[in-house]
Amino acid sequence: MTGANSPHHAAALVALDWGTTALRAYLLGADGAVLDSQASPAGIMKLPAGGFDQAFDETCGAWLKRDPALPVIAAGMVGSAQGWMEAPYIETPADASALVNGIVKVKAANGSTVHIVPGVLQAGTMPNVMRGEETQIFGALASDAALDNEPHGALIGLPGTHAKWAFVFKGRIERFYTFMTGETFGALRDHTILGRTMRATERPDSDAFMRGVDTAKDAGHAGMLATIFSTRTLGLTGQLAPEQQSDYLSGLLIGHELRGLNEVLAREQSNLAGKTLRLIGNDALCERYRVALARFGCNDAKTVGEATEHGLYRIAAQAGLVKAAVRASSKE
Amino acid sequence: MTGANSPHHAAALVALDWGTTALRAYLLGADGAVLDSQASPAGIMKLPAGGFDQAFDETCGAWLKRDPALPVIAAGMVGSAQGWMEAPYIETPADASALVNGIVKVKAANGSTVHIVPGVLQAGTMPNVMRGEETQIFGALASDAALDNEPHGALIGLPGTHAKWAFVFKGRIERFYTFMTGETFGALRDHTILGRTMRATERPDSDAFMRGVDTAKDAGHAGMLATIFSTRTLGLTGQLAPEQQSDYLSGLLIGHELRGLNEVLAREQSNLAGKTLRLIGNDALCERYRVALARFGCNDAKTVGEATEHGLYRIAAQAGLVKAAVRASSKE
Structure with missing residues (x-):
């Protein structure tokens, strides 16, 4: 420097x-x-x-x-x-x-x-x-500059404890949502029955994470209060190892966040696949969101440094x- | 006796x-x-x-x-x-x-x-x-006996830490869902930022509870991770007193549970308003569910003793x- x-x-x-x-x-x-x-x-x-x-x-x-x-x-x-x-x-x-x-x-x-x-x-x-x-x-x-010139506006996501998703258009923050994804994950893992069958591990399990994302996306219509219990029951039935349950739950919650965002977009005849989208945050977390977003058809979510x-x-x-x-x- | x-x-x-x-x-x-x-x-x-x-x-x-x-x-x-x-x-x-x-x-x-x-x-x-x-x-x-004779089956709800909703038909439990409503409520209240602005009170605030139910029902499409943050922001903007925030959050979560259940029913061309429904559980909790169910058009949810x-x-x-x-x- x-x-x-x-x-x-x-x-x-x-x-x-x-x-x-x-x-x-x-x-x-x-x-x-x-x-x-x-x-x-x-x-x-x-x-x-x-x-x-x-x-x-x-x-x-x-x-x-x-x-x-x-x-x-x-x-x-x-x-x-x-x-x-x-x-x-x-x-x-x-x-x-x-x-x-x-x-x-x-x-x-x-x-x-x-x-x-x-x-x-x-x-x-x-x-x-x-x-x-x-x-x-x-x-x-x-x-x-591309963000400012989006004819239908762009979407900027800031993953984290309280994830934000902002709709920006012509240099303005038009509106935004807060998803308490990170903090809810911590509370569920550390203070409910779901944490009791988890075993901590050093290495993230990307398969378990994607399985959680896909479950929220494809089978999440009953809502998060219902799907999170599968973290436990997949363990009880031998379908998810104790080392995988934390990443599965993380994928579930991020999947529900994106499902909710997609539902917001659906009400204005849009969707994640069709939006110009940027991420702001630490690299590892943004990478989790990038792979999750790809499951929703959004393949060009760049991270802004x-x-x-x-x-x-x-x-x-x-x-x-x-x-x-x-x-x-x-x-x- | x-x-x-x-x-x-x-x-x-x-x-x-x-x-x-x-x-x-x-x-x-x-x-x-x-x-x-x-x-x-x-x-x-x-x-x-x-x-x-x-x-x-x-x-x-x-x-x-x-x-x-x-x-x-x-x-x-x-x-x-x-x-x-x-x-x-x-x-x-x-x-x-x-x-x-x-x-x-x-x-x-x-x-x-x-x-x-x-x-x-x-x-x-x-x-x-x-x-x-x-x-x-x-x-x-x-x-x-009415339950067994329902031509399209009946729905039995058991509110609680892990709420169950069972579809029963001709004397069989056909399938069921678990909603971790009670336990998630406790984890969010006691272990996230939402609890910090709450003030405990002896008397349940039914208006705040209903407001939470209605918010989940009418504005819950972004999902629970998004709506729960309003517990805090309604407080910050002077729209919800500290004494009301716990009941509001409780209403939100029960509302999301019922919204999810209604979505399950919608996929089989049914809805809560059209189902024969019973509740099992303690009287105070079942009463909360009864008033919440009424907002979803279900007015005859009897509690089974x-x-x-x-x-x-x-x-x-x-x-x-x-x-x-x-x-x-x-x-x-």
């Missing part, structure tokens, strides 16, 4: 991805390139009262001592009611300008002004919220915190 | 409902009437090695000392691989004769022979199992353990 003081890679932005369980900090150049980065376990739920200043200084203090005028931007749960300062949600449909307008500023003890990006709320009787994912989504849009860094840079550029570089400004 | 030695109510059968977490014992007369009963926390998962004899003696010893020749029948997890003696599953379609043929006998230390009723297995790639519920189902059939006692008696009568009384023998 090129040093921050290299003349053609002068530091231009400190960008923070500050979530519930971790803080990642990036030092970005004027063109958005990552010059340096820091990872810290100082997620907002792990901080003592007043701990934001200390965590910020420990992570970014050296960069800012060298260049105190560097602008700072942050996204994620740091802007929640439990965060450093609340950045109230902006509502869907939401574009990058709306995010910029919703930025709140907090003055850090070290003299820097931290610009906190708001989350996005989809109001109504089935509300949905995101914090941090909106920034990743705009990062994906910034780095992939560095969506967080790109998103933070893009929003900072649009907010005028960094001089708009060619790559980003061409899109605004 | 009439004493067991009353001449016109001579004891004729000791009947045990022996599950994972509790043991209930009944002293029945020749006509099936309950003369006496005992409840014990000695479920099979709570017993030390060799504890079956002791628990049996503590619960039924006095009855058997008075009348050592009394036949003894037992149903439930006592017949599982972890039970007193394994009574291998019989397969669907299963009638009362098949259950009788599958009875295994264990000689107790006190000299009695305990007849253990087998569970029922639905084989295949989505297997299902029950132990104890089969006996309750035959109890319901014994006490309600004493299904366990009736079922144990009926199977014992058919096995020749008690002299077949008029009420039961008329059905065989």
Whole structure:
């Protein structure tokens, strides 16, 4: 990695991805390139009262001592009611300008002004919220022009504890869904009878995973509360080894998530096979989703890299915190 | 309650409902009437090695000392691989004769022979199992002639930790489903983010419960993994008080169970509104299901009382353990 003081890679932005369980900090150049980065376990739920200043200084203090005028931007749960300062949600449909307008500023003890990006709320009787994912989504849009030009909009999935699926169209987040797939999997495995017959294993069993996906897709009409019991009964009847049951259950849940998403699409005369689709997240998890999506006929779900860094840079550029570089400004 | 030695109510059968977490014992007369009963926390998962004899003696010893020749029948997890003696599953379609043929006998230390009723297995790639519920189902059939005469079969629901829904036709359990509704509810409430914004309350909130049922029914097409997150977001947006969130989640899950069941019925050109339906279980839980079922157009879901006692008696009568009384023998 090129040093921050290299003349053609002068530091231009400190960008923070500050979530519930971790803080990642990036030092970005004027063109958005990552010059340096820091990872810290100082997620907002792990901080003592007043701990934001200390965590910020420990992570970014050296960069800012060298260049105190560097602008700072942050996204994620740091802007929640439990965060450093609340950045109230902006509502869907939401574009990058709306995010910029919703930025709140907090003055850090070290003299820097931290610009906190708001989350996005989809109001109504089935509300949905995101914090941090909106920034990743705009990062994906910034780095992939094809997404913005989709005539019927594109679909961006962010697998995880609370998986998000966002419908994006002409540079806006139109609406989105949250599937509690990761957290439900953990609760079922660790706190129901299903975990009792499982045996932990180092190596993922892709056959068992696919079997779970296919079961949800082809025999999931009674719903997840019914299909998950087969994790146990396939074991009782000798059809699924204890080492396979965890991956089978994971496949079942991801399969039900995609089945539900496909049902949403079906109501607008579409389906997963016909959508332009991107994934954002860690490689192993995105790969699980890619193979699961292929069972639903979707074979070109690309994973977008560095969506967080790109998103933070893009929003900072649009907010005028960094001089708009060619790559980003061409899109605004 | 009439004493067991009353001449016109001579004891004729000791009947045990022996599950994972509790043991209930009944002293029945020749006509099936309950003369006496005992409840014990000695479920099979709570017993030390060799504890079956002791628990049996503590619960039924006095009855058997008075009348050592009394036949003894037992149903439930006592017949599982972890039970007193394994009574291998019989397969669907299963009638009362098949259950009788599958009875295994264990000689107790006190000299009695305990007849253990087998569970029922639905084989295949989505297997299902029950132990104890089969006996309750035959109890319901014994006490309600209308069920046996349904031209298109009837549906019997047994709400609970692992809710069962059995399709019965001409005195047979044709097939059944298991919905892990109760256990999943507990895992989500106690071990995910959903529980964090809930406030416990003494009084059930029936409006919140119905709202959950309706949400699953009318807006549940994305599936349970998506709808459950609304428990949190309705709270965040001030639409659901902390005291209401538990009942809302309960309604959501029961609503998804019934939505799934309705989808199963839809594939055979039927629906919940058009089915003859009975419920077996504790009154409060059955009442929740009754009001939820009404939202699906099913307004005559009666709750069957004493299904366990009736079922144990009926199977014992058919096995020749008690002299077949008029009420039961008329059905065989």
